[in-house]
Amino acid sequence: MVTDNSSVSSVTVNLVDGKTLSNNKLRVLVPGQLGEFTLIDFPPYTQLYINAVILSSETTSDDYSPSQFTLDNITTLPTITVNESGIATLFIGGTLSTSGDGTNQYINSNYDGIYNISISY
Template identity: 40%
Template sequence: MTNKYFQNPINCKLIVILLLLFTSIANAAVTEVEKLDFGTLAVLRNDSVSEITINLDNQITFTNHIRVLVPGHRGEYLLSSYEPFKELFISANIVQTETSSPATPSQQFTLISLSSVPTITTDANGDATVFVGGTIASSGNAVGIYYDTAYTVIFELSINF
């Protein structure tokens, strides 16, 4: 017997919108080193909500019926050209809670949380690295299935000083 939920791995990558709030640092920049990526997943059964979390330390945990076929990773963002030893206030905010995918009528994931350090201090060159983790959940809709496709969602990374 084959399981229709396991036959189609899910590649889940997040698209990031970076929101920079500048007051006096005109040359400050944010470079995306790596996108927050939940990896390639399989939803064995979708009769209950399942979750996968990627922590700031890159640890991956999952519940219920999600399985990781290819591990993902936390997002990494390089902040550059700020003042040396400047404290920056960081927040990762959900803009779009539900993923989108080109395959319809595929079930979608829900981005339920994001994590980042609340503050970071730039180094002597005015640079710092920020990591972003997060949790997504399956729909728990027993009649719906997930297709083998990319799923995307949008969040913003705010940097204030």
């Protein structure tokens, strides 16, 4: 919940421990969670190289909201190793920020950001 948008506030889901952290005037009502992707059909014990890039930094919402968040960054480990069954789990963390423009028209809705994950091996 954004209690005041007169300065930029942010919320982060930390990649290291999965904790949700917020600052300034953004209050967490329900903690976020890491994005989790299951990668399958790779050769066993293969090292995968991960690159995540934000494609659109402004979010969109399921319901019309005059205010949108900015997807400031996404975080992931640069490499992960596939298990003996050819499966790996990729976790994604990130940070969303408010505009800090003085308007406070964030509504209760789902907000989506667009990013690309490249995997090579």
